[in-house]
Amino acid sequence: MAKSDYLISLPEASERMGWDAESMRQAIRNDKLSFATGYQQDSGKWVFVVDRNAFEKCLAGTKDLFK
Numbered sequence: 875m876a877k878s879d880y881l882i883s884l885p886e887a888s889e890r891m892g893w894d895a896e897s898m899r900q901a902i903r904n905d906k907l908s909f910a911t912g913y914q915q916d917s918g919k920w921v922f923v924v925d926r927n928a929f930e931k932c933l934a935g936t937k938d939l940f941k
Contacts, residue, residue: 878926879926880926880927881923881924881925881926882924882929883924884902884922884924887909887910887929890933899920899922902922903920905941906940906941907939907940907941908928908932908937908938908939908940908941909924909925909929909931909932909939910922910923910924910925910929911923
């Protein structure tokens with residue numbers, strides 16, 4: 875998969891934050907994180923989207939991590 879200027883993978887985000895990926899998925903499903911969103915497809919599978927710019931601002935401390 876090509877690297878995006880706008881999105882970051884959930885595994886990369888969880889690794890950089892020092893969180894396990896499942897904890898991050900659960901927080902996204904519960905709409906708790908300011909830098910990511912998730913939605914459930916008709917098949918029941920979840921898709922997670924992490925905004926690279928918002929994530930970097932959270933890591934830098936210029937944006938709140940939680941909603």
